[in-house]
Amino acid sequence: MAGQSKKSTKKYEKNHLKDALGKRKEVAKIKQRHQAKAKKKARNGKGNAVDADGEANALEEQPRSKDLNKMNGMTEDRFFQEGFQLPELKETKQAANIEASRPNIGKRKRGSKTSDPANPGSDEEAASEEDGVQVHQEHLDALATKDPDFYKYLQENDAELLDFGGGDLAEVDQLSEDDKPTKKQRIGRKLRAGSPEKDVEEEAVNDSTGQTEVTTAMVAQWKNAMSEQFSLRAMRRVVLAFRTAAYVNADDDKELKYSISSPEVYHQLLVSALDHVPSVLNHHVPVKESTTGKVRIATDSKKYRTLTPLLKSHSSAIIHLLENLSDAPTLNKTLNALIPLLPYLLPFKKILKSLVTSIVGIWSDTSTADISRITAFLVIRRLTVVSDASIRTALLKTAYQGLVKSSRLTNPHTLPAINLMKNSAAELWGIDPDVGYTTGFVYIRQLAVHLRSSITQPTKDSYKQIYNWQYIHSLDFWSRVISTHCSPTSNPSLKVSSDSPLHPLLYPLVQITLGALRLIPTPTYYPLRFQLTRSLLRISRATTTYIPLAPSLLEVFQAAEMTKPPKPSTLKTLDFTTALRVPNPYLGTRTYQDGLGEQLVELMAEFFGIWAKHIAYPELILPPVVHLKRWLKTVSSSTKPRMSNGTKTTSDKAKGNKNSRLTSAVTLLIQKLESNAQWIEEKRRHVDFGPSNREGVEEFVRDIPVEDTPLGAFVGGLRRKSEEKEKLLEQAREAERRDRRKDREEGSKMEIDSVEVDEPEDYIDE
Numbered sequence: 001m002a003g004q005s006k007k008s009t010k011k012y013e014k015n016h017l018k019d020a021l022g023k024r025k026e027v028a029k030i031k032q033r034h035q036a037k038a039k040k041k042a043r044n045g046k047g048n049a050v051d052a053d054g055e056a057n058a059l060e061e062q063p064r065s066k067d068l069n070k071m072n073g074m075t076e077d078r079f080f081q082e083g084f085q086l087p088e089l090k091e092t093k094q095a096a097n098i099e100a101s102r103p104n105i106g107k108r109k110r111g112s113k114t115s116d117p118a119n120p121g122s123d124e125e126a127a128s129e130e131d132g133v134q135v136h137q138e139h140l141d142a143l144a145t146k147d148p149d150f151y152k153y154l155q156e157n158d159a160e161l162l163d164f165g166g167g168d169l170a171e172v173d174q175l176s177e178d179d180k181p182t183k184k185q186r187i188g189r190k191l192r193a194g195s196p197e198k199d200v201e202e203e204a205v206n207d208s209t210g211q212t213e214v215t216t217a218m219v220a221q222w223k224n225a226m227s228e229q230f231s232l233r234a235m236r237r238v239v240l241a242f243r244t245a246a247y248v249n250a251d252d253d254k255e256l257k258y259s260i261s262s263p264e265v266y267h268q269l270l271v272s273a274l275d276h277v278p279s280v281l282n283h284h285v286p287v288k289e290s291t292t293g294k295v296r297i298a299t300d301s302k303k304y305r306t307l308t309p310l311l312k313s314h315s316s317a318i319i320h321l322l323e324n325l326s327d328a329p330t331l332n333k334t335l336n337a338l339i340p341l342l343p344y345l346l347p348f349k350k351i352l353k354s355l356v357t358s359i360v361g362i363w364s365d366t367s368t369a370d371i372s373r374i375t376a377f378l379v380i381r382r383l384t385v386v387s388d389a390s391i392r393t394a395l396l397k398t399a400y401q402g403l404v405k406s407s408r409l410t411n412p413h414t415l416p417a418i419n420l421m422k423n424s425a426a427e428l429w430g431i432d433p434d435v436g437y438t439t440g441f442v443y444i445r446q447l448a449v450h451l452r453s454s455i456t457q458p459t460k461d462s463y464k465q466i467y468n469w470q471y472i473h474s475l476d477f478w479s480r481v482i483s484t485h486c487s488p489t490s491n492p493s494l495k496v497s498s499d500s501p502l503h504p505l506l507y508p509l510v511q512i513t514l515g516a517l518r519l520i521p522t523p524t525y526y527p528l529r530f531q532l533t534r535s536l537l538r539i540s541r542a543t544t545t546y547i548p549l550a551p552s553l554l555e556v557f558q559a560a561e562m563t564k565p566p567k568p569s570t571l572k573t574l575d576f577t578t579a580l581r582v583p584n585p586y587l588g589t590r591t592y593q594d595g596l597g598e599q600l601v602e603l604m605a606e607f608f609g610i611w612a613k614h615i616a617y618p619e620l621i622l623p624p625v626v627h628l629k630r631w632l633k634t635v636s637s638s639t640k641p642r643m644s645n646g647t648k649t650t651s652d653k654a655k656g657n658k659n660s661r662l663t664s665a666v667t668l669l670i671q672k673l674e675s676n677a678q679w680i681e682e683k684r685r686h687v688d689f690g691p692s693n694r695e696g697v698e699e700f701v702r703d704i705p706v707e708d709t710p711l712g713a714f715v716g717g718l719r720r721k722s723e724e725k726e727k728l729l730e731q732a733r734e735a736e737r738r739d740r741r742k743d744r745e746e747g748s749k750m751e752i753d754s755v756e757v758d759e760p761e762d763y764i765d766e
Contacts, residue, residue, distance in 0.1 A: 211259040214241050219268045226276040230283040239314045242273040246317035274337035287343045293385045295343040315351050322358045328369045335375045342383050364402035366417035377424045384431050396439045399425050407473040412578050422477045430485040433501035440505050448512050475513050479535040483542035497543040523561045527579040530599050541610050549607050550624045557631045565658045566590040597662040601669050602718050609715040615700040618677040676711035
């Protein structure tokens with residue numbers, strides 16, 4: 001594949017790259033320490049190498065010789081008992097003048113302490129640290145010429161390593177010098193404003209806390225500077241103030257420059273930061289996007305390196321804000337503001353990992369509003385489009401894990417949200433089919449391993465790892481992925497379904513689904529069988545692949561639930577869309593038998609409706625029709641057959657299920673199947689090609705819509721009936737939810753009233 005790394009490169013990245021980077025960092029640190037020591041030693045040597053006259057040297061030699069004579073006559077025990085003193089190095093006036101005249105160059109790190117007169121070595125340590133950082137940066141710059149391929153790899157995959165020591169926010173002010181308005185512009189502003197120009201931030205400093213109180217005037221000034229001049233200095237202040245707003249209710253003690261006490265200022269600051277920070281970034285570091293969706297940013301430019309601390313601070317504040325927001329409009333605005341920032345965050349893998357986790361958490365939360373979840377999905381999709389293969393793989397894995405985790409609880413209230421997740425996530429796997437195939441193969445194989453272990457190592461509860469909502473939703477999700485991206489109808493670029501890179505996943509998925517479908521063939525798990533049958537029908541319809549589903553459906557007709565007379569029951573109708581197993585009270589009842597009959601007729605009609613226009617349709621329906629007619633004959637007989645001499649058998653009890661509604665529905669299904677077979681046979685009489693002519697077989701009645709066939713019209717009527725039934729159920733659920741909310745409100749009101757009445761009595765008792 002074009003653009004893919006070599007196998008040896010991947011192997012090196014997997015096994016040796018981490019160790020190599022660690023060794024390079026250790027070597028760089030050792031070199032840094034040695035060079036710092038050498039510079040410090042040279043600096044001290046210069047301070048001691050001061051010219052002096054001969055008399056000073058003679059005066060120094062006399063006490064030194066005396067000390068040597070004194071120590072020569074001293075024993076070792078006496079020497080260690082008395083101790084000794086090291087001579088102090090006296091700084092001469094010339095060295096002091098040299099040190100005082102030395103200019104104070106170099107950047108001071110944030111949070112570093114100023115020079116202490118009582119500790120003269122602190123300045124030297126700070127200088128050595130700065131020199132060490134500079135030396136290490138020189139080594140990294142030299143790496144670009146010695147090993148350009150490795151340096152390019154670090155730029156693309158670990159930009160934080162090359163950004164040694166980070167950046168100083170003060171450099172933003174230096175970049176902003178060019179953004180200052182000219183003298184003519186300042187005079188014009190003064191005349192329009194009618195007052196001298198001044199920085200309102202200087203007036204809002206709180207002496208007690210040392211923090212600057214953000215005011216409406218400050219936010220307006222920053223907003224105008226960013227919108228009119230694209231000022232980096234104003235953006236820096238907005239980013240720092242936005243960080244304060246994001247951590248306004250945080251428990252951790254963070255040193256923040258600003259403080260916010262007004263809700264109105266809080267709202268204005270959030271809106272200004274979310275609206276204008278991306279535009280300022282795009283003005284100074286523009287994003288170039290190709291027709292294929294790839295983005296390019298000048299990451300090696302001075303502006304981008306200088307803005308890196310601001311980007312990290314702003315993105316971390318947004319991540320913290322997303323984790324604590326509950327208001328839907330604010331959450332939507334924050335998510336929308338992230339979309340233009342995504343290209344700038346691609347080099348920072350750690351930040352992207354936290355960001356993806358937060359956004360996927362919003363998207364997979366079934367309690368979040370649908371509009372917020374859709375907005376979160378748009379952010380995920382945009383990141384998938386602009387990122388590389390490694391980020392896409394991690395993003396797809398995180399999205400799949402969030403989907404599986406959220407599908408544990410499935411009921412009529414959460415099912416629409418889960419379906420929204422499955423439909424939206426299925427789109428992600430088609431953005432990069434190669435990465436989609438790799439991740440899909442891994443997770444489908446994982447499903448196969450669970451099924452195999454459940455079959456080969458059966459225990460009392462081994463089936464539970466298969467028969468649960470997470471496993472069923474996973475199979476259904478992968479059926480949506482394949483039906484979405486392997487369908488020539490929805491993808492005009494595909495001539496046939498096999499042209500899709502995801503098509504090889506079809507066969508293993510179908511085999512796993514059929515195996516899970518037949519794992520426990522008991523009436524208790526017929527709803528689960530119908531769930532998986534619908535997933536396979538979706539694949540067969542989209543890819544025109546024949547999947548033998550009729551045998552698994554005909555098995556249900558032979559069960560005792562469909563052949564024996566049912567017990568009368570007043571239970572409510574079972575919802576097969578949100579059930580995997582049937583509660584024991586439903587087994588053998590008329591309610592369950594009617595539900596099974598409706599599901600079987602609908603699924604059989606859907607299955608044969610896929611092949612309603614196929615030239616071999618009459619031969620396809622022949623065995624199932626014979627099977628259904630035999631079943632009808634068995635369940636429709638009123639008594640046991642008599643013996644040859646005319647006497648009845650030992651039991652005179654009636655045979656059959658005594659369910660005319662069910663038998664009439666199956667009879668209608670058989671009539672529609674045979675009617676469609678006659679229609680196909682009538683069309684086949686006019687063809688002039690044989691079965692070996694593949695092209696002629698494919699073009700047979702292609703121009704006729706399926707709805708115009710006898711079976712297609714019948715299937716359309718069943719779908720409309722099912723949709724109407726679903727609407728009625730949804731209305732009933734909504735009414736039930738309203739009643740529950742009303743009961744809770746009345747209950748809470750009664751509790752408040754009782755507290756108001758009982759409170760004075762408690763005081764009296766006390």
